[in-house]
Amino acid sequence: MLMEKTLRLQHGSMKAIVPPRKTVEIKDYSIENFKPSGNNLLDEWRIKRLSEYATLQFPYWKRTGLKRLLLPNISHYKGPENLDELGIKVIDSLDFEGSDRKFVLLADIFSLSGRYFVHSGVKTLILEDFDSIDNSLVIVENGTLNLVRIVKRALFVGNLRILLKPGAELKLYNLYIGRGMDESSPLISNVFVEAQEGSKLLVRDFYFGGTINAGYFGLRINGENAHSDIRPYYLGVGRNVIDILYLVRFYAGNSYSNVDAKGVLMDTSKLIFRGIMDITSGCKEAEAHQSNHALLLSERAKVEAIPSLMVDEHEVVASHAASSAPVDEQTVFYLMSRGIPKDEAIRMIVKGIFETLKDELNNLDESLKLGGLIEDALGSVVG
Amino acid sequence: MILKVENLKAKIVGEEKLILKGVELEIAEGEAHVIMGPNGSGKSTLANVIMGNPKYEVVDGDIRFLGESILNLRTDERAQRGIMLTFQNPYEIEGVKFDQLLLTAYRKLHGEDKTFFQLHSELKSIVSEIGLPVEFLERFVNLGFSGGERKKGEIVQARFLKPKLLILDEIDSGLDVDALRLVANQINEIKRAGTSLLVITHYSRILNFLDVDRVHVYIDGRIALSGDKNLAYKVEADGYSIAR
Numbered sequence: 001m002l003m004e005k006t007l008r009l010q011h012g013s014m015k016a017i018v019p020p021r022k023t024v025e026i027k028d029y030s031i032e033n034f035k036p037s038g039n040n041l042l043d044e045w046r047i048k049r050l051s052e053y054a055t056l057q058f059p060y061w062k063r064t065g066l067k068r069l070l071l072p073n074i075s076h077y078k079g080p081e082n083l084d085e086l087g088i089k090v091i092d093s094l095d096f097e098g099s100d101r102k103f104v105l106l107a108d109i110f111s112l113s114g115r116y117f118v119h120s121g122v123k124t125l126i127l128e129d130f131d132s133i134d135n136s137l138v139i140v141e142n143g144t145l146n147l148v149r150i151v152k153r154a155l156f157v158g159n160l161r162i163l164l165k166p167g168a169e170l171k172l173y174n175l176y177i178g179r180g181m182d183e184s185s186p187l188i189s190n191v192f193v194e195a196q197e198g199s200k201l202l203v204r205d206f207y208f209g210g211t212i213n214a215g216y217f218g219l220r221i222n223g224e225n226a227h228s229d230i231r232p233y234y235l236g237v238g239r240n241v242i243d244i245l246y247l248v249r250f251y252a253g254n255s256y257s258n259v260d261a262k263g264v265l266m267d268t269s270k271l272i273f274r275g276i277m278d279i280t281s282g283c284k285e286a287e288a289h290q291s292n293h294a295l296l297l298s299e300r301a302k303v304e305a306i307p308s309l310m311v312d313e314h315e316v317v318a319s320h321a322a323s324s325a326p327v328d329e330q331t332v333f334y335l336m337s338r339g340i341p342k343d344e345a346i347r348m349i350v351k352g353i354f355e356t357l358k359d360e361l362n363n364l365d366e367s368l369k370l371g372g373l374i375e376d377a378l379g380s381v382v383g
Numbered sequence: 384m385i386l387k388v389e390n391l392k393a394k395i396v397g398e399e400k401l402i403l404k405g406v407e408l409e410i411a412e413g414e415a416h417v418i419m420g421p422n423g424s425g426k427s428t429l430a431n432v433i434m435g436n437p438k439y440e441v442v443d444g445d446i447r448f449l450g451e452s453i454l455n456l457r458t459d460e461r462a463q464r465g466i467m468l469t470f471q472n473p474y475e476i477e478g479v480k481f482d483q484l485l486l487t488a489y490r491k492l493h494g495e496d497k498t499f500f501q502l503h504s505e506l507k508s509i510v511s512e513i514g515l516p517v518e519f520l521e522r523f524v525n526l527g528f529s530g531g532e533r534k535k536g537e538i539v540q541a542r543f544l545k546p547k548l549l550i551l552d553e554i555d556s557g558l559d560v561d562a563l564r565l566v567a568n569q570i571n572e573i574k575r576a577g578t579s580l581l582v583i584t585h586y587s588r589i590l591n592f593l594d595v596d597r598v599h600v601y602i603d604g605r606i607a608l609s610g611d612k613n614l615a616y617k618v619e620a621d622g623y624s625i626a627r
Contacts, residue, residue, distance in 0.1 A: 329437060334474040337434050338484065338544065339462035339491035348487075352478020352523070 004096040004192075004218060006247055008278065008310065023057035026069045029110055030054070035077035042083045045092060046109050053105040061100070063272050063304075064212040064241045068184040070155060072112065072132045079135040080116030087116050091137050094161040096218040098190040099245065107159040107190070111135035119145045124365055126150065134158035140168040140199075146364055148173040150373065154185040154210070161192045164199040166223060171202040173361065175373055178210015178240075186212035197223025197252070203230040204357055207242045207263075208377045214243040221286075224254040232261040233357050234294075236269025236301065237381045245274040246290070253283040253313070259290040264350050265301035266381065274306045275320065281312040288316070294324040295353065297346075347382050354378060384450070385548050385579045386410040386433075391444035393432045402428045404604030405444070410548070415570075415580035415594060419587070419615060420601035421623050426583045427471060429601075430552045433581075434468040435461050448548065463492055465547030469537035469554055475525045481536065482506060482520040485543055492544055509542045513569060530557035538569045541578075549573060550581045555589040567592030587615040600626040 009016040034050060037043055058069060080087065098104035112131035118139040124146040132155045138147065142165065151158065151174070164170055170193075178187040187210050195201050207213045219228060234242045248257045259275050277288035294303045303324040311318055327346050335345035358371035388408040394401050402425045410416050420426045432439050433446055435458040446453050453461050476484070486502055497505075507517050513535050525533050534554055541549050551570065555563055571594050574580055582593065590598075590612060598615045600608040600623065607626040608614065617625060 328474075331474045331476060333434075333436050333438075333458060334470065335476070335484070336458035337462055337468050337470075338488035338540070339459050340488060341459045341491075342457070344487075345459075348479050348484075349476065352476060355478030355480075355523075 002095075004220060004249065006097045006218075006245065006276065007308075011312075022060035022062075024060045024067055026058045027071065028058070029071065029074060029106070033074040033110060035074060037077045037079065037081040039081045039083060041085065041088045042081060045088055049105050049108045053102070053109055056102045056105070058102055059100045064186065064214060064243050065183050066186055066212055069186070070184045072155065074110050074112070077111065078131070079111035079114030080137045083116050083137070086118075086139070087137055090139060090163045091161055094137075094163065094192045094194055094220075096190070096192045096216070096247075098159075098192075098218070099188055099214050099216040099243070103157050103188050104159060104190050107133050107135045107157050119143065124148070126365075126368070126370070128152070130156065130158065132156055137161045139163045139165065140170050141165050142168050144169040144171070146171045146173075148175070148361075148364065148370060150175045150177070151187065151189065152177045152179060153187060154179040154181070156187040156189065158188070159190045159192070162194070164193060164195045164201060166197040167199060168196075169200040171364075172204070173364070173370075174203070174205045174215070176205065176207050176213055176215060177373070177377065178208065178213045180210040180212065183211050186210070186214060188212075188214045190216045190218075192218045192220075194220045194222050195226040195228060198225045199223065199227075201226070201228040201230075203228070204360065205232040205244075206357060206374065206377075207232070207234040207244065209237075209240070211239065212241050212243070216245045216247075218247045219249070219257065221248065221250045221252055221255050221257065224252045226252065226255040228257040230257070230259045231357070232259070232263075232273075233354055234261070234263030234265075234271055235354070235377060235381065236263070236265040236267075236271055238267050238269065240269040241272070242269070243272040245276070247276045247278065248288060249278040249280065250283040250286045250288065251280055252286075254285045255283075256287045257289070261292040262294070262353055264295045264297060264353060265303065266297045268298070268300045270302040270304070272304045272306070273322075274308070276308045276310065277318055277320070278308075278310040279313050279316050279318065283313050284315045286313065286316045288318045289320070291321040293322070295350065296324055296326050297350070350382050351378055384409055385412045385448065386581070387445075387447040388429075388433070389445045389447070391429075391432065391441065391446060393428065393439050393441045395438060396440045401442070402439075402604055403432060406605055408599065408606060410579050410581060412579055413574070413577060414596040415574050415582065416597045416599065417582045417584060417590060417593075417595050417615065418599045418601045418606070419584055419618055422585070424601055425604045426601050427552050430468055430550045430581070430583055433461075433550060434458055434466060459491070462546075466550070467541060467544060467546035467548070468550045469541055469552060471553040471556065473525045473533045473537055475523070477523055477526055479524050480520070481522055481524050484524050485540060488540075488544055506539075506543055509539050513539055513542075514565060515539070531559070531562050534558055534566060535562070538566055541573055542569060545576065546578055548579045548581065550583070552583045553585065554582070555584055555586065563589060564592050587619040590615045602626050
């Protein structure tokens with residue numbers, strides 16, 4: 001299958017013109033940095049990727065202000081080195097454009113951490129051991145997988161590909177907690193998922209910290225009766241730029257997807273939210289919704305919401321909604337009328353936005369109480 | 384006197400037109416007063432101005448609570464003095480659980496005189512008495528509540544928080560007869576416990592179940608007529624024209 005472009009720019013006989021890609025010069029890797037994995041199948045695939053990688057320069061990423069990048073030394077290769085023939089087929093087919101092609105290829109070729117596994121049965125898996133460049137593949141063969149990724153890093157460029165086989169269920173929690181102190185250490189994550197017939201997908205993403213926190217989530221719905229419930233949460237502080245894109249492309253009808261983003265922006269933080277629900281021709285009775293609701297706690301915080309509904313079929317339901325507003329004065333008044341001071345009332349409202357996420361994380365594993373991560377993040381900014 | 388409203392004039396912030404045009408009202412401790420009036424007469428505005436809603440601006444007059452002018456107090460300070468308003472349309476607050484709100488509020492109003500467990504147990508018994516399931520306490524405040532549940536939720540709050548003066552803004556709207564009777568009985572219970580009441584309503588039907596000391600007919604931003612409970616029935620029979 002060809003690479004999944006973020007936007008399909010051809011409609012019938014009409015074709016949109018793509019502006020030339022602007023680039024910046026950043027000291028880059030070359031063939032000398034290529035470390036063999038010991039897996040011939042994987043290395044053949046990586047070398048193919050390398051030939052494309054070498055033709056691309058790093059993007060001039062105006063939205064995030066990314067102009068520099070401190071790439072780590074590549075001393076070894078680690079990633080999905082145990083890939084088998086099935087794995088190679090899947091990793092090759094799950095190819096999306098991503099936040100930028102250069103970063104997708106970079107993680108594919110030069111990863112320093114990563115894994116490949118095929119899941120069946122019921123399991124909760126918590127992953128925290130990420131290096132600065134990560135590449136992973138998960139195939140959910142059957143049953144239910146609860147996968148929690150806690151990415152606490154300064155620089156991070158990571159790819160995660162997931163194939164959700166017919167009837168399989170996945171709950172995916174990506175907690176992106178940036179540690180970067182300047183623009184040269186962004187946190188860039190690309191997640192590509194294919195959902196097959198009757199599969200169920202629940203995604204919760206949490207973006208917090210760092211300077212540039214960029215997430216790309218691409219979902220290809222490739223079977224009927226697939227259900228996906230995707231909720232990105234963000235908490236922007238300082239001069240944090242959160243640039244997130246959610247693409248759901250339907251290749252099968254009678255399926256449901258909802259992307260419901262919400263969060264809080266403080267100080268001079270900025271959110272760029274792009275939601276693309278793309279229903280291709282023939283996907284009858286598909287249902288696609290997307291929304292973004294941002295609470296602004298500062299007059300200097302900014303939101304750029306760019307919703308797109310691309311619908312090539314008549315019998316579908318599709319919707320989008322977006323809002324960005326300060327805390328509702330009357331809701332604060334309601335809480336104050338119960339004796340709660342204004343700053344505490346606002347804190348309750350802000351924390352409330354993340355309460356469902358916190359509860360879900362706590363319920364995943366009673367002993368680990370992962371909701372504490374959200375509590376800590378909130379505590380560090382709103383007390 | 385628990386509440387004394389003197390020549391109160393108020394408007395929406397940024398607008399010119401007065402909504403309260405010289406309200407005079409006195410409520411003695413332990414009394415229940417009812418304000419009746421047609422739609423748009425400014426009854427809810429009076430309730431909101433007493434509670435200190437920042438949407439409104441007082442341009443003249445005074446509000447005295449237990450002898451102290453409260454005009455310069457913030458809403459939370461007024462609540463801490465002992466005033467509580469139940470809302471006609473209570474606000475939804477995602478992520479804030481009902482018990483979390485009430486336990487936080489209780490501690491603000493009454494300090495730490497009871498343990499968390501004592502408070503929670505008290506709350507559960509109030510919720511059960513009002514005919515709501517205990518799980519109600521775990522739900523986010525007013526989110527997905529039916530109209531009746533919202534009103535009952537406000538009553539749960541009033542019972543639990545034990546204000547000195549409770550202002551009920553159209554607590555009866557949207558309630559069926561059984562729910563109305565239950566809510567009215569709860570309000571009587573609150574009064575018996577020593578709370579003074581200011582009940583704002585359109586209709587006299589809730590008065591059939593309420594223990595009321597005084598009724599005021601409120602027209603066009605001021606109290607036009609006052610009397611006992613019979614005044615409410617007269618309004619019911621003849622309409623608000625009797626006070627115009």
